[in-house]
Structure formats: C-alpha cells, structure tokens
C-alpha cells in the first residue's frame with residue numbers, strides 16, 4: 001500500500017431519525033493504510049471483524065487487516081464468496097456463526113471492505129449481530145463509494161427478489177480510498193459514473209456539466225477528478241437521505257432511470273451491467289417525461305451527450321414489452337408502474353399531488369418505445 005497522503009476531504013452526513021448520530025465520509029488517497037486511526041476516533045471497538053469478498057481478499061482485505069493489527073488492535077478477516085448471488089441469508093448466517101465462533105462480542109465492530117454487495121451484506125451482519133454493533137464501510141467500487149455506502153440501507157436478497165430482507169443501520173464512518181479503483185474493471189468504473197450522472201440529473205445541473213467537461217479525466221481515474229466526483233455525489237445523496245431518511249417520499253428521485261433500467265437488466269439476465277441499464281433507463285424515462293409534458297424538451301439529448309462522453313449507452317433500446325415487469329417495481333402501486341421523472345436536467349418533478357413519482361399513461365410508454373431501435 002502507498003504511503004498515506006495527509007490530504008483527505010470529509011463530508012459529514014447530518015443526523016436524521018434513521019441515523020441519530022452524524023457520520024463522516026472521509027475521502028483520500030492512501031486512507032486504507034491509516035484506517036485504524038480513523039476507527040479509533042469514530043467507532044472505538046475492542047475488536048474489528050473485517051468482512052471482505054474472496055476475490056479482493058488479498059488486494060484489500062489483508063492490507064486493512066494488517067493496518068489494524070499493526071496499530072495493536074485485535075482484528076480478524078471473514079471472507080465470503082464474491083458476487084450478488086451470495087448476498088443471501090445463508091451467507092449472513094455463515095458470517096454470524098463465524099463471528100460467534102471467534103468470540104466477537106458486543107464491543108466489536110464490523111469493517112465492510114468491498115463493493116455494494118459487501119456493504120449490504122456485512123452491514124446487515126452489523127445491524128443484527130448482538131442486536132447491532134458499529135459498522136465501518138470501506139467501499140471499493142465506484143458505485144459503492146458514491147451511492148451504496150451512504151444512507152444506511154443494509155440487507156440481503158431472497159429468491160423472491162432483491163434486498164427484501166434488511167435493516168436501516170447507518171455506518172459510524174465511511175472510508176474511501178480512490179486508489180483502489182485502479183484494479184476495478186473499466187465497465188464497473190463506467191457503471192458507477194452512470195449513477196453520478198443520475199445524481200446530477202435529479203439535483204444539480206452544474207454537476208452534470210462538470211462531469212461532461214471532465215469525462216476523460218474521470219475515465220482515466222485522475223485522482224483529483226475522482227475525489228471531486230465522489231465528494232459531490234456523496235453530498236447530494238446525503239442531502240436526499242437527510243430529507244427523507246426512511247424512504248417515504250423524496251428519496252424516490254434516486255430511482256430516476258431505475259424503473260426502466262431494472263426491467264432491462266432483468267430481461268438481459270443481468271448481462272447488462274447495472275449502470276449501463278440505468279443509462280438507458282434515464283434516457284427512456286427522460287423521453288417519457290418529455291412526451292408526457294413533464295420534462296423540458298431537449299433533456300434526452302443533453303443526457304445523451306454526457307453519457308456518450310463517458311462511454312455509456314447514448315440511446316435506449318425498446319422497453320414497452322417489459323412494462324408487465326415494471327408493475328413489480330417497488331415504487332408500483334397496485335398494478336401501476338410509477339416513475340421518478342425530471343422537470344429538467346438538474347431538477348426532479350413532483351406530480352399535481354406533490355408526490356415525487358408519477359403514473360404514466362401506457363400509451364406514452366408505447367409511443368416512446370416505438371421510436372427506439374434494438375441495441
């Protein structure tokens with residue numbers, strides 16, 4: 001691991017009913033090497049259980065373990081098989097049994113090292129072990145850095161669907177070391193960038209413009225550009241989470257691009273990476289909003305320009321034949337799919353009742369979809 005740089009930026013996530021204590025997201029190159037000092041300040045614990053997927057155990061699990069032990073802390077590594085297929089109750093059960101066998105007590109903490117799967121799974125272990133122990137998130141994918149590690153949602157998948165069993169358990173601390181992105185496959189980097197575009201599209205037009213202007217730096221993982229990206233996305237996500245901690249209203253805007261994106265992902269048998277499906281979903285939902293008279297005309301084209309610059313899909317494939325599955329979306333009411341739509345780039349739209357999701361006439365979906373070509 002490289003020598004830790006002294007420079008780090010901190011974003012404070014303010015307290016809310018779902019997260020009664022504020023917590024910090026600390027971003028800086030080389031932070032993994034000095035994680036013990038950060039934990040000592042914010043999540044003092046007698047012992048740390050480092051939970052990591054097997055594919056990055058050697059790359060990041062071992063170095064985090066070594067940094068903790070070098071500082072004199074009792075720590076052990078708990079590995080699980082990588083991948084969404086293992087974000088299950090069975091793996092939760094294996095991990096909690098392993099912690100019990102290793103005699104980790106109520107005075108220990110969980111350090112979740114990895115992507116969104118590790119964060120959700122190890123977070124759910126922290127939420128439930130001994131009725132809840134402190135959690136430190138160390139996200140190592142771009143998606144987990146700028147999205148999954150903030151907001152306190154933890155959980156596992158079940159055969160009936162994704163994320164159906166879980167808990168709100170906010171972390172005490174989030175440690176982001178952008179250097180780890182160097183080993184992340186390029187498609188995963190671009191997939192994460194799609195979620196950053198989403199944050200800008202729903203909340204901050206200047207951020208969308210900044211991403212477009214820095215697309216090449218971001219794709220090249222320029223440290224200053226990545227640091228700014230993670231910081232701004234975390235700030236925006238933290239704002240929304242603070243406004244709607246339990247996901248009753250405004251937090252729905254984070255689903256922009258996801259109603260259509262999810263069904264595309266599902267129909268592809270998950271061969272389309274999540275962020276690529278979200279990119280197409282955002283284009284489709286911006287087009288739906290334009291045709292429904294909710295979204296400012298020209299928004300689709302503005303999104304396409306940014307997505308193209310990032311090497312993401314700049315047009316959507318037809319989706320109307322999938323509208324049956326959209327009814328199973330978590331925002332759906334009865335049999336009616338709901339969409340988070342834009343007023344314009346940088347601003348989300350409420351409906352006449354002041355709600356953040358919209359029902360859309362199925363004829364609008366058909367009309368938009370019929371203009372699209374298969375990819």
Ligand SMILES: NC(=O)c1ccc[n+]([C@@H]2O[C@H](COP(=O)([O-])OP(=O)(O)OC[C@H]3O[C@@H](n4cnc5c(N)ncnc54)[C@H](O)[C@@H]3O)[C@@H](O)[C@H]2O)c1
Pocket residue numbers: 053055056082083084087114115116117118120140141143144147148149150151152153154162163180181182183184185
């Ligand atoms: N809790 C939330 O608010 C929230 C938000 C968004 C997504 N999620 C969840 O996040 C999950 C998806 O997360 P993801 O996209 O990070 O996938 P992931 O966690 O499966 O990571 C992808 C793969 O990359 C590996 N990896 C991680 N970091 C690496 C690195 N630096 N170098 C090389 N390989 C690395 C992982 O071990 C894994 O095999 C989904 O389960 C989703 O439900 C949760």
Ligand SMILES: [Zn+2]
Pocket residue numbers: 195258274278
């Ligand atoms: Zn997403």
